[in-house]
Amino acid sequence: MTTTAVDEARKRLGRIGATLMTPLAPADEWRAAAARVEKAGYGSIWVNEAVGGREVFTQLGVMLAATDRIVLGSGIANLWARHPAAMQGAASVLADAYPGRLALGIGVSMGAIVEQSGQEWTSPLAKMRGYLDAMDAAVEAAPAPSVPFPRLIAALGPKMQAVARDRADGAIPALLPAEHTRRVRETLGPDKLLISLQTVVPEADPAKARAIARQAPGLLMPGSPYARMLREMGYGDADLADGGSDEVIDLCFNWGDDAAIARRLQGHLDAGADHVVASVFAPDLPSTADRLERLAPSLL
Known part of the structure; x- marks a missing residue:
């Protein structure tokens, strides 16, 4: 039987991963933080990007070279x-160089971010479908990795989830509650990969934890897809x-002491996620690694 990208990812990822999504930092700090997260036992590290600045494939390459076994993913x-074609080629080169260690998460971002870059925001669904068509057309010109890498779609609403089901290996939603994870699994079915990115606030005091969470931009940005999805949820x-x-x-937001955070993340696994990624609030990479190391005994 041919091993699929989903089979490989499920075998390698484990239960819990982590994000490293702080602003610009020297490459040595990224290498050190990635090595610490791997040593702590997490199954994956995910990094994001906007348009310009910290380019995601270069960032993944730096951390792949600094680690031995951990899966590196774009989120997104x-x-x-x-x-x-550049997206397909970049992912294929890294997957060829580091077999079984790359996961490709792709997203349409938000209108405000796209327009800041000087581009014109268009229908997310049409944009994603056309983009996937062009990626597929570029496969033959790209390296063929010995281990297939999963292609995941940042899918919050049911229409984009259907694109993830029909055109990709799965979905990579973020921020939303376990009930949303359950709905995504229902749409995807059992054979697709579901990675849930979850924000973690390691603070047991309710007022302090909520104040920290309200600083996150996800629900505040104009046209926030997370706010739109919560409206669809009632x-x-x-x-x-x-x-x-x-x-x-x-x-x-998954706040509380270590045990409470572990229970909350387990709720997403119980709702159908294959892998849950913890994103902690921290001002810099060393502090992010500190907090992930502290949480590891409870989460892993």
């Missing part, structure tokens, strides 16, 4: 940042105002 590679303007009501914050 912004499709507005490069031609689809939450109104009052629930989403000023960074979110206590109920919304408690649903979307």
